[in-house]
Amino acid sequence: APGGIAKAWIMGPCLPPVEVTRVQGSVVRVGPYDGTSGGKHRPLTETSKAYIEKFGIPYGSW
Template identity: 65%
Template structure:
């Protein structure tokens, strides 16, 4: 991110000098998180790849004996009526 690079930019067909200016975190199935540093017209560089682990304490940092708290009546009615919109996540 500190060093500029000369790169051909397909968007306008010119060679430009630019900096990497963005950090992108991608989440993949199986608990994998990958981090890239990138910028306009520049190829992303993978910075890290991490495998998540399950917290053995369980939900609520172990303060609920491994169980999630029950839904409120309003939340329960909503889920029963509309379901959980997994595709929108």
């Protein structure tokens, strides 16, 4: 998410959690698809649309 923070951790059964990176998102000014779509997102495929209708948007998996 633009402006959001993402962290990556390494963990294991005999290893305490170790943070390996922390990055902050930014807004890409050219827009989606490197500016080739006029600032608009392209329509969903029928497969993607059917998945979202059945399961919703998987926010927790980001």
